[in-house]
Amino acid sequence: MNDATAARRGAGLPAAAPIVGRRRFLQIALVLPAAATVLGGCGGQDRRADRPDPLIALADAARADAALAAAAIAAAPALATRIDPLREARIEHAAAFDAEVVRMGGVPGTAVSPAATAAAPPPTGTAAPPVTLARVREAVAASQVGAAELVENLPAERVGLVASVAACCATYAALLT
Amino acid sequence: MSGGAARLDDVAVGALQDVLGAEHAALWSYALAVAFIAPDQVAAARTDAAAHRELRAQIEITLTQLGQRPVSAQPAYTTPQPVTDAASAAGLLVTAETDAAAAWRSVLERSTDRALRRAGLKALTETAARCARWRAVVGTRPAVPVFPGRP
Numbered sequence: 001m002n003d004a005t006a007a008r009r010g011a012g013l014p015a016a017a018p019i020v021g022r023r024r025f026l027q028i029a030l031v032l033p034a035a036a037t038v039l040g041g042c043g044g045q046d047r048r049a050d051r052p053d054p055l056i057a058l059a060d061a062a063r064a065d066a067a068l069a070a071a072a073i074a075a076a077p078a079l080a081t082r083i084d085p086l087r088e089a090r091i092e093h094a095a096a097f098d099a100e101v102v103r104m105g106g107v108p109g110t111a112v113s114p115a116a117t118a119a120a121p122p123p124t125g126t127a128a129p130p131v132t133l134a135r136v137r138e139a140v141a142a143s144q145v146g147a148a149e150l151v152e153n154l155p156a157e158r159v160g161l162v163a164s165v166a167a168c169c170a171t172y173a174a175l176l177t
Numbered sequence: 178m179s180g181g182a183a184r185l186d187d188v189a190v191g192a193l194q195d196v197l198g199a200e201h202a203a204l205w206s207y208a209l210a211v212a213f214i215a216p217d218q219v220a221a222a223r224t225d226a227a228a229h230r231e232l233r234a235q236i237e238i239t240l241t242q243l244g245q246r247p248v249s250a251q252p253a254y255t256t257p258q259p260v261t262d263a264a265s266a267a268g269l270l271v272t273a274e275t276d277a278a279a280a281w282r283s284v285l286e287r288s289t290d291r292a293l294r295r296a297g298l299k300a301l302t303e304t305a306a307r308c309a310r311w312r313a314v315v316g317t318r319p320a321v322p323v324f325p326g327r328p
Contacts, residue, residue, distance in 0.1 A: 085319035092323050151298050152291040160286045163298050164324040167278075167305040171321045174306060 054150055056109040058162065059097035061143045063110065066090040068131055068139050075130030083136060086172045090140075093165045100161060137176040144169035185243060185290060192280075192287035193240055194248050196300075199280035200233040201250035206273035209256075213266035218314060222270065225307050229277070232300060267314040274308035275322070282326030301326055 069087035073080045098108040147166035154162055185193075207226035214222050237247040260266050281304060284297040305325035313320040 085321060089319065089321065089323045096324070148298060151285065152294050156286045156289070159294065160282045160326065161324070163282060163285050163301055164326050166298060167302040167325045168321060168323060170302045171305045171309050171325075175309070175321065 053101050053104060053106045055097045055101050055158070055162070056106065058143075058147055058150075058165065059094045059101065060109045061146055062090045062094035062097060062165070065136070065139050065143055066094065069136055071131040072133060072136045075132075079133055082176065083133070086136070086140060086176070089168055089172070090143075093168070096161055096165075100158060133176055137173055140169045140176070141173040144173055185288070185293070189284075189288035189290065189293065190240070190243060190245055192284040193236055193243075194245070196277070196280040196284050197233065197236045197240065198248050199277045200229050200236060201248070202254050203229045203273040203277050204233060205250065205254050206256075206269050209260055210266035210269050213260055213263055214270075215263040215267075215314075218263070218267065221310065225270070225274075228303065228307070264315065267311050270311040271308060271315055271317065274304050274311060278304045278308060278322070278326035279328055280326075 066087045069083045069090065073083055073087070101108050144166050147162050147169065151159055151163050151166065204226060207222055207229065211219060211222050211226070240247040256269055257272055258265055258268065260269050278301055281297050281301040285294050285301070288294060288297070302325075305322060308325065309321040312322070
């Protein structure tokens with residue numbers, strides 16, 4: 001069995017999967033009683049009235065991942081070829097999230113510019129341990145989860161961006177082992 | 178089953194038909210590419226093709242349960258460039274996975290069904306991983322697409 005199949009088996013639809021087996025995840029997906037909650041629950045405007053835009057947190061996570069990646073490269077320059085693409089991707093993710101937050105009339109989170117993030121020295125004190133590849137991987141895996149958790153309920157015009165970022169982070173989390 | 182199936186509107190059904198079309202094209206692409214791909218990539222290509230075959234079957238079952246006729250595969254597809262060697266074969270697989278990612282992302286954007294969105298995200302994520310592998314083979318940088326599925 002390949003990784004993709006294993007991932008489908010492991011991650012899909014926990015309520016239904018044990019009953020029906022892995023080949024049926026998509027058809028089961030369609031018959032779960034979900035439509036009512038979505039139709040009423042995905043209204044972005046209502047949610048934003050009393051909560052901060054959830055994409056602000058995703059942008060902050062992207063900036064934090066980029067800074068962490070930069071710190072890991074500073075600690076071990078040989079890792080640059082593996083980690084720098086992630087750092088650049090997370091800077092792009094942060095910019096895309098910020099733009100979406102602004103588009104919806106919000107104010108982006110901590111305004112670290114991409115250039116500043118790229119040039120930032122490792123945010124570690126002299127006594128702090130160096131940032132390792134494993135720590136970068138854990139961070140990007142956590143970012144994947146944070147983005148994926150939003151996908152079920154986001155409005156249509158935002159779900160694609162968040163899902164793409166979740167997929168990108170998942171791929172890096174799998175590669176940085 | 179039909180009761181649940183009726184919950185998907187025409188837009189979501191259209192998205193499923195489109196992604197089925199992309200999966201048909203991906204399978205055709207893998208069948209062609211395997212004949213040219215580097216020997217050490219053949220096993221990976223077969224594994225990826227099997228994943229697409231499973232996805233295709235699941236989409237077809239779903240559409241059938243919705244009372245829809247699943248779209249058929251085309252007899253052949255136009256490749257962006259002629260497939261004549263290992264590099265162009267891997268390039269075709271990059272194209273196939275890129276197109277599949279776009280179709281899966283579109284499923285997310287054209288459906289509000291939470292379970293379908295979960296399934297779509299899973300498929301998008303798996304497609305991104307396959308795409309990254311073939312982009313690495315081709316030498317595209319970065320290997321991992323920054324926004325998988327973005328048009």
